[in-house]
Amino acid sequence: MRQNLFKLAASILKEARIIGRDRQALFLFFVMPVVFVLILSLALRDAFGERPGASFPVLVVAGDRGEISSSVIQAFRSNSHLQLTESEYASEAQVRQWLIEGRYKFAVLIPSGAMEQAKRRIGEMAARVPKDLLMEKPVAVRVLADPALRGDYRKVLEGALSLALRGVEMRLGGEQLDQILKTTLGERHVPMPDMEQTPVFAPVQSEVVTRERGDPVPTSVQQNAPAWTLLAMFFLTVPLSVSFIKEREQGSLFRLQTMTVPAWVVLGGKALPYFVINLIQMASILAVSVHVLPLLGGDRLDLGHSPSAILVMGASASIAAIGFGIAVAMYARTAEQAASFSSAVVMIMAALGGILVPKTVMPPLMQDLAVFSPLSWGLDGFQDVFVRGGGVTQVMPEALGLLAFSALCHGIAILRYESRI
Amino acid sequence: MNNPCPFSMRHAVKKDGAAAIELRQLSKVYKGARTPALNGIDLTVREGGFFGILGPNGAGKTTLMSVLGGLLKPSSGSVWINGQDLQRHRAAIKRVLGMVPQEPAIYPTLTARENLEYFGRMQGLSGKHLQSRVEACLEIAEISADADQRVEHFSGGFKRRLNLVIGLIHEPRILILDEPTVAIDPHSRALIHQRLRELHAAGISILISTHYMEEAEQLCQEIAIMHHGRILVQGTVGDLLAMQRNETIQMQLTDDPPEALIRKLQQLPGLQNAFVSGRCVMVTAERPDEVAVRLMQTVHEYGLGVHSMGFGASSLEQVFLSLTENRAEK
Structure with missing residues (x-):
């Protein structure tokens, strides 16, 4: 050997x-x-869609035509790198297909009745209902993304969306505070709702949409x-x-x-x-x-x-x-x-x-x-x-x-x- | 198919030495081929002997060499080398066997020294022994001055010389050479001949295939003439020439002889041997002049004419041609 x-x-x-x-x-x-x-x-x-300065097609499915949708649309419209498309009726399956086909890079799904749900939840919070007993769940604004979209771009879009939603959240909290102040008498102190502990919206987290075979696009x-x-x-x-x-x-x-x-x-x-x-x-x-x-x-x-x-x-x-x-x-x-x-x-x-x-x-x-x-x-x-x-x-x-x-x-x-x- | 060669001189070979190479009824049929490349070869190379195999292109010489080198498996028959069965003791036999293939089996982009070192290592040599063998082989081939030149820049003669000494790097006891002097300059040929004589004198058994008659005549003690995978005649150079010189009649017929004529020729009184190859009839007899008359009569009885007739042969080349030419034409 x-x-x-x-x-x-x-x-x-x-x-x-x-x-x-x-x-x-x-x-x-x-x-x-x-x-x-x-x-x-x-x-x-x-x-492969990576040209510097390229604009991305973004879809907002506004199932609810209230303030949430308008705030998100306004936030995205102000960004010149985004080609915004609005839709009221597209289903989630349809949106996923569009992402797979490369028609959109990023999609935001706002559920119907989102605004009412948000108001009910903030009302319960203002009434000091314990966190564990809150009847209304956080409003789930969902985000779907093309995996070929660069990660840093995706994070920027998620940040923009979070800011828009936080703005709605703050406005709803302020409205609720005003309402309470109107209905209460004297100098009775009404604390602001603790939105850090009990957020109105669920945290924004995008899901990478993969093909049926599970192959991300490189x-x-x-x-x-x-x-x-x-x-x-x-x-x-x-x-x-x-x-x-x-x-x-x-x-x-x-x-x-x-x-x-x-x-x-x-x-x-x-x-x-x-x-x-x-x-x-x-x-x-x-x-x-x-x-x-x-x-x-x-x-x-x-x-x-x-x-x-x-x-x-x-x-x-x-x-x-x-x-x-x-x-x-x-x-x-x-x-x-x-x-x-x-x-x-x-x-x-x-x-x-x-x-x-x-x-x-x-x-x-x-x-x-x-x-x-x-x-x-x-x-x-x-x-x-x-x-x-x-x-x-x-x-x-x-x-x-x-x-x-x-x-x-x-x-x-x-x-x-x-x-x- | 395996009839003994009619001109075999095998029995005249002295049996005082052990066999370095012994082939018995060796046959090789290539896959898909209609005729065998080797057809019942019987051959013995004595230890220390110098044996030549002559034959035209396609005679089966290279196939025979490949079988001996362990490159091809025979279809039937046995090969014994150095007293061992090739099929069962392949590794042991390879250690004592030196092969020199027909074409220079060397790496053109390596130097002569690198080629020798590589093949030496493949033969299991190493260290100082390897280096001393490399130097010795370079000297034998007279290429020491060009040892560090790439082989691709060598002349054909230098390549042949290197090809020869690579086969000697491990000091084999038996050397098999397949047409080692084809297409080289006279100086290189003479040098190779000289080295082969020295190796033979040193006791190495040598089997060489060649189609140069003078090469076989000068170098070999024994010779076999091959044609169409068979050995037509085998013996010492002297035996072959004597057979042809004094007691041989060669006759060219005008047409192929029928089987009955061949049988009758072989039974003619006074004949020692009769060999028919195509239209060529060659017989040996003690009194060839008497036999010649009977031969002519017999041939005419079968309605055939005689194109030419001659007595004896003066060189190995004539022996070779008389045995193989007519077959090659056919």
């Missing part, structure tokens, strides 16, 4: 020397993917950085398989077969340098997405909270890509055949897996088919980290799927390698 590990180390060194002396390949491995991410993240930023950089990392990793199967076949054509692979070199040493010696290249590709693409893209006016990629989850996904995707490349190399007869076959299959897997076209804009049937693409598993895993803030546990299903795919490919490759002897 020890001797085989020395052989593996020698194979890795040999492969690293061969790759290191191929300048064109190095350019393709490291520069091209980074350039792609930069160009596409910037070019597609508008398609931003441009959240889509492009992992997508092009994965595509770069899988495209490495082309030089990997071609290099294998060249060795076969040159006879060096057959020469190794006449020696006491196990198949795993030959395959491992070829695969491990490409694994390291894959991880460097990933690191460089993510670094550019975090540090360079914002300098060019794009959004900074938020890497989430789990570097280990990113590493798990990167390693799994690389192992899957290498397994595929080696399997192709074992079955292809010529370098040309390996190059054309592996690049065609990778492009199909990329198209199917939401790399070229985001899955969120695909029709349901295509989204169902995406499950057959390992690149889709990889993209889901990365977006678990970048978009949903997941950790190692959350990416484990995708990582295991990629490893299983790799194990299948490696198994097929080893069988083929052994069967040739």
Whole structure:
């Protein structure tokens, strides 16, 4: 075993020397993917609705035409960045659908009878009904938001809405105080209702509306950085398989077969340098997405909270890509055949897996088919980290799927390698 | 299919040494192929022997080399190397076997030294022993001055020399070479020949496939001529030439002989051996002049004419051509 590990180390060194002396390949491995991410993240930023200074379509469903609705509408109308649409009758389901379709980024649902409810509650509070015995519940003004809407914009809209509602709250409290003062005599002291302890309105908290499948819509950089990392990793199967076949054509692979070199040493010696290249590709693409893209006016990629989850996904995707490349190399007869076959299959897997076209804009049937693409598993895993803030546990299903795919490919490759002897 | 070769000189081979390589009824049929690439090969390379396999392109030489190198599994028959069954003791056999493939099996973007170091490590060498073997191999190939040049800049001859010494890096006891001097300059060819003689003198058993007759004549003690996956004739160079020189009649017929004629020819009185390949008939006899008359008569009885007839052969090339040419045309 020890001797085989020395052989593996020698194979890795040999492969690293061969790759290191191929300048064109190095350019393709490291520069091209980074350039792609930069160009596409910037070019597609508008398609993902992140243009600076853009105005957002906002919907206010005024189920109650009283002061609450008018205050909210007035507050939003005063903001030039909002394209306000009012509606009286839209149902919640309809509003959710509009958000999914991207028609609105933010929607406020004011329930019917909200004003009367607010008045009743403040009346009870003025009558000093104990908090636990209040009959009227807080008025629930609900907010629905498109997950593609940047978080900071959403918070600003929530703040504006809260201020509008607090204004109504204060006015209602003042009116109630006046009423009490009118109906009481003399200098009897009537304290103001304690609105801090017993608010009139429920706290404003927006709910992110997701599609039926639960896939949040990523931003441009959240889509492009992992997508092009994965595509770069899988495209490495082309030089990997071609290099294998060249060795076969040159006879060096057959020469190794006449020696006491196990198949795993030959395959491992070829695969491990490409694994390291894959991880460097990933690191460089993510670094550019975090540090360079914002300098060019794009959004900074938020890497989430789990570097280990990113590493798990990167390693799994690389192992899957290498397994595929080696399997192709074992079955292809010529370098040309390996190059054309592996690049065609990778492009199909990329198209199917939401790399070229985001899955969120695909029709349901295509989204169902995406499950057959390992690149889709990889993209889901990365977006678990970048978009949903997941950790190692959350990416484990995708990582295991990629490893299983790799194990299948490696198994097929080893069988083929052994069967040739 | 597995008829013994009619011109086999196997029994004339001295049996005083143990067998380095022994093949028994070895056959290989590629998947989907209609004819076998190897068809009942019997062959013995004595320990310390220098054995040559001659044959035209497509004769099955490379397939035979691939089977011996453990790259292909035979369809039937057995391969014994260094007294061990190849199928059962593959790893042990690989340690004593040095393979030199037909095309230079080297990494073009590595230097000669890096190639030798890599294949040396793959053979299990390390440390000072590896370094001393690398230096020795560079000297054997006379490429020490260019050891740190990338192989892609080497001439064809240098590549062939490096290809040869990579097969020697682990000091094998048995060396198998598949056409090691194809398309190289005379100097490199002479050097490779010289090194092979030295290796043979050092006691290494050598099996070489070639289609250069003079190469086989100069280097080999024993020779087998292969054609269409079969060994047509096998023996020492002297045996083969003697067989052809004095007691052989070669006859080219005007048409393919029927089976009945072939059987009758083989039963003619005074014949030692008869070999029919396509329209070529070759026989050996103690008194070839008498047999020639009977041969002519028999052929005419079957309504065939004789296109040409000759006696004996003066070189291995003539032996080779007389055995293989007619078949190749057919």
